Amino acid sequence: MTPQRLAFVDLETTGANPVHDRITEIGIVLVEDGHATRWSTLVDPGCRIPPFIQTLTGITPEVVADAPRFEALADEIQSRLAGCLFVAHNARFDYGFLKNEFKRMGRRFQADVVCTVKLSRRLFPQFHKHSLDSLIERHGLLADDRHRALADAELIWQFWQKLQAQPGLAALDEAVRQQFVRPSLPPHLDAGVLDDLPDLPGVYLFYGEDDVLLYVGKSINLRQRVLSHFQADTRAFRELRISQQIRRIEWRETVGELGALLLESWLIKSRQPVHNRALRRNSELCTWQLVEHAVGDFRPRLVCGEDLDLTQTRDCFGLFSSQREATLALKKIAEANQLCLATLGLEKTTGKGRPCFGYQLQQCKGACVGREAIGLHSARLMAALARLKLKTWPYPGVIGIVERDEVSEREDIHVVHNWCYLGTAHDEAQLAAILDTRSAPVFDRDTYKLLAKHLGGKVRVMPLAFAPKQTPGEPGVCGAD
Numbered sequence: 001m002t003p004q005r006l007a008f009v010d011l012e013t014t015g016a017n018p019v020h021d022r023i024t025e026i027g028i029v030l031v032e033d034g035h036a037t038r039w040s041t042l043v044d045p046g047c048r049i050p051p052f053i054q055t056l057t058g059i060t061p062e063v064v065a066d067a068p069r070f071e072a073l074a075d076e077i078q079s080r081l082a083g084c085l086f087v088a089h090n091a092r093f094d095y096g097f098l099k100n101e102f103k104r105m106g107r108r109f110q111a112d113v114v115c116t117v118k119l120s121r122r123l124f125p126q127f128h129k130h131s132l133d134s135l136i137e138r139h140g141l142l143a144d145d146r147h148r149a150l151a152d153a154e155l156i157w158q159f160w161q162k163l164q165a166q167p168g169l170a171a172l173d174e175a176v177r178q179q180f181v182r183p184s185l186p187p188h189l190d191a192g193v194l195d196d197l198p199d200l201p202g203v204y205l206f207y208g209e210d211d212v213l214l215y216v217g218k219s220i221n222l223r224q225r226v227l228s229h230f231q232a233d234t235r236a237f238r239e240l241r242i243s244q245q246i247r248r249i250e251w252r253e254t255v256g257e258l259g260a261l262l263l264e265s266w267l268i269k270s271r272q273p274v275h276n277r278a279l280r281r282n283s284e285l286c287t288w289q290l291v292e293h294a295v296g297d298f299r300p301r302l303v304c305g306e307d308l309d310l311t312q313t314r315d316c317f318g319l320f321s322s323q324r325e326a327t328l329a330l331k332k333i334a335e336a337n338q339l340c341l342a343t344l345g346l347e348k349t350t351g352k353g354r355p356c357f358g359y360q361l362q363q364c365k366g367a368c369v370g371r372e373a374i375g376l377h378s379a380r381l382m383a384a385l386a387r388l389k390l391k392t393w394p395y396p397g398v399i400g401i402v403e404r405d406e407v408s409e410r411e412d413i414h415v416v417h418n419w420c421y422l423g424t425a426h427d428e429a430q431l432a433a434i435l436d437t438r439s440a441p442v443f444d445r446d447t448y449k450l451l452a453k454h455l456g457g458k459v460r461v462m463p464l465a466f467a468p469k470q471t472p473g474e475p476g477v478c479g480a481d
C-alpha cells in the first residue's frame, strides 16, 4: 500500500509562523524502490533571520546571501516532489511552509502527507515524547548535523527504516493508511476530481443524477471536508445517501471563512439543495416589533416576510422562522416575566377590562384590569425582550467587507447591504458588476447572524454606494471555479 516514491522533507525557517516567516533551507531525501537520493539547498528568505534561529541552525544572513530565492527553486522542488508521499516530522509545519511559499507565487502545491510524529505516537503509544531528539535517543538514530534541513530529513528516513524493521512493514503500512485515508469513493464519482480539490477555503456543491443539486457545504479546507464525507467510519445515514447519489462535484474557492459562509448560506437559500435541511427554509421570517400605541404604551406587532426591512423597521426583537414560532417564543417570555398575554395580544378576553386567564392564576400582574400601569408593563416587556433586539443596519448604504489572505495577499470584497449578501468581488470590474446587478436581496436569518457577528469584530469595511437598485434578480456571485 505504501507508495513507491517517498520524500522525506525537512525545512529550516526564520521562525514558526507560516504566514510571516520564510524558508531558509530545504532538505529532501527521496527514496524510490529503496534507493535514496539526497538534495538540499539554502534559500534566501528575503527577510531578517532572528538571532536565536541563527544560533540554533547556524544559518546566518551571510550563509544565505548568495542563495537563490524560493521563486527560483519552485519548479525544481515541485518536480522533485511530484508523485511522492510527503513524509515529515510534524508534517503540518513543513507542508504548510512549502504550500505558503507556492501560494505567494500564486501557485498551488499539494501532496499526500504523512507525519512521523503521528506515526511514532501511534506505533509507540507507551512513550510521551515524540520529538526528533526523543526518536534519536529511543531508536539509536545517527544524528549528523542537527537542525540543518538535510540532516534532519535523513533522520526521518532512518526512523522510517527502523519502523520497517520493527514493528515491521505491515504495521507501518497500517499506521500510514490511518493518516493517509483514501476513502472509498462513491460509486458514480470520477476519482480524478478528488485530486483536483484544493486544500483551501471555499464552498463545494454535490450534484446527483440529472444535475440535481444534492448538497452544499463550506470549509476552510475543501479537500479535507469533501473527503470526510466519504470516509466509511464517519458515515451517517445522510452521508450514505449522498454518497450513493453523487455524480459530480463543483467548488468555488474563497479567500477566507467569511466568504465561504456567506456563499454557502446564499447558495442553500437560493438553490434549495435536497440534503441541506437545517439551513434551507427561509420562507416566512418573522420578528416582533414594539409599536407605541399611546404615550408609554408599547405593544408587540408581528412583522413578517417582505415587510421585514431592517433599514426601515426599528425596534425589532428576535428572528423566527414562522408566525407560530414567534408566538410561542413571546408566550414563553411573557410567562417567565409575568406579563399579560391579553395586553400583548396573544389572548382574547371576554371584554375590555376583563382579566386575562393568567391574572386569575396570578401569572399576570394585572395590566389587563388596570392593576399594573401600562407604562410599567411596557417597560418590563422591553427589558424582557432586550436580549433579542435586532441591530438596525448601521451604514448609510451598501458596504464592502474586505477579507484578506495574508499569505497570497489576495482580497475578496463581500458586498453587503441591509444585512443582505449581494455577492463577492475579486476586482474592480466584478465589484461594478455586482453593484449594477440590480438585485433585490432577500433577508435571511443566517446571513444576518453571520454579519452581525463579523461586523462587530475587526473587519475592514468600505462604503460603496448609498442605496442598492431594487429590481428582482440574483445576487452577482463571482466564484473562482
Ligand SMILES: [Zn+2]
Pocket: 339, 340, 341, 342, 343, 355, 356, 357, 358, 359, 364, 365, 366, 367, 368, 369
Ligand atoms: Zn392580564
